[in-house]
Every structure is written in structure tokens, then in C-alpha cells.
Amino acid sequence: MDALELLRLNLLSPMVLAFVLGLVAVWVKSDLKLPEQLYTVLSIYLLFAIGLKGGGELSVTSFAVFWKPLLATLILGVSIPLVAYQILLRLGRLSIVDAAAIAAHYGSVSAVTFTAALSFAQAQNIELEGFMPALLAALEVPGIVVALLLARASLNPNSSQSAHSGMGEVWRELFTGRSLFVLLGGLVIGWLSGKAGLEQVKPFFVDPFKGALTLFLLEMGMVAASRLRDFLKVGGFLTAFAIVMPIINGSVGVVLGHFAGLSVGGSFVLGAMAGSASYIAGPAAIRVALPQANPAYYLGMSLGVTFPFNLSLGIPLYYAVASALGARV
Numbered sequence: 640m641d642a643l644e645l646l647r648l649n650l651l652s653p654m655v656l657a658f659v660l661g662l663v664a665v666w667v668k669s670d671l672k673l674p675e676q677l678y679t680v681l682s683i684y685l686l687f688a689i690g691l692k693g694g695g696e697l698s699v700t701s702f703a704v705f706w707k708p709l710l711a712t713l714i715l716g717v718s719i720p721l722v723a724y725q726i727l728l729r730l731g732r733l734s735i736v737d738a739a740a741i742a743a744h745y746g747s748v749s750a751v752t753f754t755a756a757l758s759f760a761q762a763q764n765i766e767l768e769g770f771m772p773a774l775l776a777a778l779e780v781p782g783i784v785v786a787l788l789l790a791r792a793s794l795n796p797n798s799s800q801s802a803h804s805g806m807g808e809v810w811r812e813l814f815t816g817r818s819l820f821v822l823l824g825g826l827v828i829g830w831l832s833g834k835a836g837l838e839q840v841k842p843f844f845v846d847p848f849k850g851a852l853t854l855f856l857l858e859m860g861m862v863a864a865s866r867l868r869d870f871l872k873v874g875g876f877l878t879a880f881a882i883v884m885p886i887i888n889g890s891v892g893v894v895l896g897h898f899a900g901l902s903v904g905g906s907f908v909l910g911a912m913a914g915s916a917s918y919i920a921g922p923a924a925i926r927v928a929l930p931q932a933n934p935a936y937y938l939g940m941s942l943g944v945t946f947p948f949n950l951s952l953g954i955p956l957y958y959a960v961a962s963a964l965g966a967r968v
Contacts, residue, residue, distance in 0.1 A: 643792040644899075644948070645763065645870045645955040645958065645959070646925070646952070646955045647879050647942065647956060648763070649759060649761070649951070649955045651717075652758070652759070652762065652857050653849075653853050654684050654755060654758060654849070654852055654853050654949060654950075655755075655856075655950055657853045657854070657856045657857040657884065658856040658857070658859060658860040658861065658863075658947070658950055659858070659860060660857055660860060661857045661858060661859060661860020661861040661862075661863070661864065662859055662860045662863065662864045662935075662947075663860075664860070665750065665860075665861050665862075665864035665865055666864060667753060667764065668742065671861070672861070672968050673854075673857070673858045673861075676853075676950075678858050679853060680854040681851055682817070682818075682859070682919075683817065683821055684823040684844075684851055685750070685751070685754060685848070685851060685852060685855060686687075686817075686818055686822045686825065687787060687821050687822075687824070687825040687844070688748065688825070688844040688845070688848055688851075689753070689754060689757075689772045689775065689822060689824020689825065689831060690772055690776075690821065690822045690824060690826040690827075691825045691826075691827070691828060691831020691837060691844055692771070692772060692821065692829065692837065692844075692845065693769065693770060693771065693772025693773050693775070693776075693825070693826055693828040693829060693831070693841065694773075694825060694826040694827060694828060694830035694832075695769070695832070695833060696768070696769025696770050696772075696829075696831040696834075696835035696836065696837070697769075697770045697773050697826065697829070697830050697831070698830045698831075698832075698833040698939065698968050699831070699834060700707060700769070700770050701770075702961040704900075705770055705773070707899040707900050708770075708774060708896065708899045708900065708905070708909070709773075709774065709777060710770070710899065711895040711896060711898070711899040711901075711909070712777045712778050712909065712912075713776045713777060713778075713781060715778065715891070715892055715895060715909075715912075715913045716746060716747075716777070716778050716780070716781030716782045716785070717746075717781055717782070717785055717818075717886070718741060718748045719742075719745055719746065719887045719888055719913065720742040720746030720782045720783075720785045720786040720789070720854055721729030721742075721789070722784060723738075723741065723742040723745045723746065723884060723891070724739060724742040724780075725743055725785075726880070726942045727742060727880070731741055731876050731877065731880065733936075734783060734914075734954065735790055735793045735794055736790060736794075736929050736931050736932045737931075737932050737933055737936050737937075738790075739786045739787060739789055739790030739793075739834055739929060739932070740784075740786070740790075740925045740932035740933075740935055740936065740937045740939060741877075741937050742782075742785075742786040742789070743782060743786035743917075743921050743937075744916045744917045744918070744921040744925075744937050744940070744941045745884060745885075745888070745917075745920075745945075746776070746782015746783060746785060746786055747779050747782045747783050747916070747917035747918055747920055748775060748778040748779050748782075748912045748913075748915050749915035749916060749917055749918060749919075749941070749946060749949075750775060750818060750910070750919070750951050751855070751859065751866050751946070752850075752911055752950070752953075752954075753771075753772075753775050753911065753915065754852055755852070755856075755907065755911075755949075755950055755954060756908045756911035756912075756954050756957075757771070757908065758849060759955070759958070760874070760904050760907065760908065760955050762807040763906070763958075764917050765779055765903070765958070766902060766904050767890065767902055767905045767907070767908055768901060768902060768904075768905040769899075771905060771908050771909070772822070772825075772826060772946055773826060774909065774912065775822065775825055775903060775912060776819065776822050776826060778817065778913075779813075779818070779819055779822075779917070779920050780813050780814075780920070782917075783813065783917070783920065783924045784810075785937050787924070787928045787929070790810040790928075790929060791935070791959055792848075793832075796859065798902050801949035804884070808928075809930075811938050812924055813920060813924055816919075816920055816923045816924075817909075817919070818923075819822045819920055825908060832934075850954070857893035857952075859932045859946070861942075862920050862943050863946060863947055864945055866938050866939050866942045866943040867939065867943035870911070875935060877936060877939075877940055877942075878944060880940070881940040881941075881943075881944035881946050881948070882944060882945070882946075883894055883950065884913065885914035885916070885945050885949060885953055886914065886953070887955065888913045889911060889913050889914025889949075889953060889956070889957045889960070890914075890957070890960050891910075891913060892906075892909045892910035892911075892913025892914065892957075892959045893906045893907060893909065893910035893913075893961045893964060894906075894962075894964065895909070895912065895913075896909035897961070897964050897965070903961045903965035904961075905962075905966070906961040906964065907958045907961035908955050910961060911949065911953065911954055911957050911960075914949060915945065915946070915949055916940065916941035916945045917941060917944070918938065918941045918946065921937065921941065922934070922938060924938070925937065
């Protein structure tokens with residue numbers, strides 16, 4: 640199947656079309672709106688289901704197979720915010736605070752983009768490693784911490800306490816926040832109960848997963864449309880960054896996954912994770928550590944530009960890169 644056919648199938652998938660419907664609902668000023676409680680329940684359901692499935696696979700995976708992909712993931716989590724921060728600071732001429740806030744979002748990961756990549760792989764019968772949700776959890780925190788440490792060191796270069804002041808609250812927010820807590824909890828439960836335990840809850844957490852994701856993306860389309868209107872006031876550089884940086888990060892993620900021993904499907908999903916930007920854990924940490932950062936920048940970029948790009952074009956692009964790299968072996 641060629642790249643154009645993959646792109647067509649992705650754009651016409653129920654998940655992407657539901658996202659587009661959410662965008663249209665805002666643009667035509669429809670009164671469509673999901674109850675806030677349902678949005679919360681869906682996000683918890685998706686993260687917990689991802690964790691359960693990943694933990695079940697991790698229970699039958701040896702560390703000898705897992706450690707190289709884990710190392711590649713941690714390298715991405717550290718290097719992406721370092722590069723993004725310098726680009727935003729020097730080329731974009733943003734303030735230290737805004738550069739660090741944006742770098743934190745792009746150093747972390749979007750669980751919904753990860754989920755969409757898994758759905759794409761399943762729809763195309765692409766095989767991949769079952770422990771990928773564990774890599775999702777490993778990628779969520781390092782990028783945020785690295786970006787915040789950069790900001791604190793730059794704002795207070797002469798203070799020996801600058802790298803640690805207030806970080807305790809950030810760590811607490813990261814690990815007790817809903818997204819990472821539910822994801823890690825699901826991983827642990829799935830790992831302890833194993834494949835047999837997962838079979839017991841499969842009718843609820845596995846079979847209806849795509850339907851729940853489709854409904855969730857309808858809501859995300861409405862949220863993204865509202866953020867995009869605020870972001871369009873900012874300018875061209877950040878828009879270009881929000882598209883070009885994911886392509887670079889995603890391609891590097893695919894290459895690192897390949898050399899870490901992941902399959903074509905695993906490398907593709909790692910690339911999709913690296914090319915994504917957080918809009919759950921990232922904003923929660925930034926509100927605590929850098930409250931003066933402009934939300935129109937980091938939310939407008941991650942949710943208004945990068946997420947729609949990845950959902951429509953980025954995911955098939957990362958798979959094309961992974962396929963091309965795998966074909967050369």
C-alpha cells in the first residue's frame with residue numbers, strides 16, 4: 640500500500656472524521672457540547688485501557704528485549720526539549736519562560752496521538768511490540784523536567800538552589816496528576832495480573848476502545864478549534880515550529896527505534912510519540928512551575944496545530960519513514 644493510500648485511509652477513518660466534526664461544530668457555532676464529566680470519564684478510560692494492555696504485554700516481555708527501546712525513549716525525552724528550547728530562544732526570540740514552557744510540551748507526549756497511532760497500526764494490520772504503552776509512560780515526564788530546569792537555571796544563574804526551588808511541587812503534580820497516575824496504575828495492574836487478567840476485562844477495556852476514542856476525538860476537535868483561534872493571533876514562526884518540529888522529532892524517533900531493535904510498527908509508534916506534544920501533563924506542570932508563561936503559545940501550538948497535523952498527516956508520514964527505513968535492512 641503506497642503512502643497516498645495510507646493517507647487517504649487515515650483521513651477517512653472514523654476517529655479523524657470525528658475530530659473534523661468537532662472543528663466544524665465550533666466554526667459554525669453549533670451548540671454541540673459533551674458534558675464535562677463524560678470528557679473526564681473518557682480520558683480516564685482511554686489511559687487506563689492503554690496501561691492495562693501495555694502492562695499485560697510487559698508481563699511476558701524480558702528486560703533484554705525492553706531496555707534498548709527504553710533507553711531510546713529516554714534519550715528522546717531529554718534531547719527534544721534541549722533542542723526545542725534553543726530554537727525557540729535564539730531563532731524565535733521568545734522569552735526564557737515561554738521558550739521553556741513550549742519546550743516542555745514538545746519534550747513530553749500526547750497520549751491521544753499515541754492512541755491514534757495504535758489505531759492506525761491496527762487498522763492496517765501493522766504488527767508492533769505490546770510494551771509500547773510502557774514507553775509512553777517513560778516519555779511523559781523527562782522532557783517537562785528538563786525544560787523546567789533549563790528555565791530555572793537561566794532565570795537564576797547565580798543561585799545554587801535555582802534548579803531545585805519549587806521542583807518538589809512539580810514532581811508531585813506530574814506523578815499524582817490524572818494522566819500519568821492512571822496510566823502507570825493501569826501498567827502496574829496489567830503487569831501484575833498478566834495476560835490472563837486482561838482477558839477478564841477485555842469486553843470492557845479492549846473491544847469498545849475505538850468507539851470511546853472516536854467520541855473523545857469529537858470533543859478534542861471542539862477544544863482544538865477554540866485554541867486555534869487564539870493562536871492565530873501570534874504569528875508565523877510558532878506555526879511553522881508546531882509543524883516542522885514534530886516532523887523532525889518524529890523522524891528521529893523512528894530512526895532511534897529502528898536502531899534500538901523495534902519492528903517497523905514499533906519504530907513508527909515511537910516516532911509518533913516523539914512527534915507529538917503534551918496537552919495534559921504539560922499544562923498541569925507549567926501552571927505550577929511557570930505560571931507567567933503564555934497559554935496561547937503552548938496550548939495553541941500543541942493542541943491547535945501539532946495535534947491536528949499529527950492526526951491527519953503526521954501519523955501516515957511517520958509510518959512511511961519507518962517503512963522506508965525497514966525496507967533498507
